[in-house]
C-alpha cells in the first residue's frame with residue numbers, strides 16, 4: 548500500500564539529462580507529478596550534443612540542475628552511458644559507483660536507484676548494481692501492467708510515452724479501484740517529444756492522471772516504498 552492507504556501510484560522516469568528536460572519538468576510541476584531523472588554525470592555537459600531526425604539533442608551543463616530538478620529524484624544512468632553487459636565487472640562497478648558518488652555530491656542527497664543505459668543488463672551487471680548499494684534499476688521492456696513485486700533490480704516499466712496504448716492504459720488505471728497496490732510507471736526521453744513533435748502526449752497524459760485523490764504521485768523510490776537517509 549502507498550502513503551495514506553492509497554492503492555494506486557504513478558511514477559515517471561526520464562533519461563539522459565537533456566535540454567528538453569526543462570520543458571518536461573515545467574509540465575510535471577504544473578500537474579504536481581513526481582519523476583525520477585537518470586543522469587550520466589561523466590558526460591553531463593553541453594559539449595555533448597548530437598543530431599537525430601533533424602533535432603539537436605544536447606545534454607545540460609551541471610550548473611543549475613539541483614534547482615531544475617528540485618522535488619524530483621535523481622538516479623544513476625552510469626558515468627558514460629555504455630552497454631554495461633559488454634564491460635568487465637570492475638569497469639561496470641566504476642560506471643555505477645562513480646556516477647552515484649558524483650550525483651550525490653552535485654545534488655546533496657542519497658542516490659539509490661538506476662536506469663540501465665539502453666535498458667540492457669545481465670547477471671554480472673545486476674550484481675554490480677546491488678554491490679554499489681542501489682535498491683532498484685529499470686529496463687525498457689513494456690509490461691503494459693500495473694503489477695508490483697518481483698526483483699526491483701530488474702524492474703520493467705508499464706510503458707514508454709510513445710506506446711500507442713498510453714492513453715488506453717491511463718484511462719483504465721484512473722478508473723480502476725484495485726484492492727492490491729498497483730503502479731503506473733511511464734518512461735522515456737524528453738528529446739523524443741521534440742523529435743516527434745508530440746509534447747501534447749505528455750500534456751494530455753498529465754491532465755488525465757493528475758489531481759486524483761486515490762493516486763499517490765511519487766518519485767520512483769517513493770513509489771517503490773524505498774526511503775532514503777539524507
Ligand SMILES: [Zn+2]
Pocket residue numbers: 562563624628664665
Ligand atoms: Zn540513456
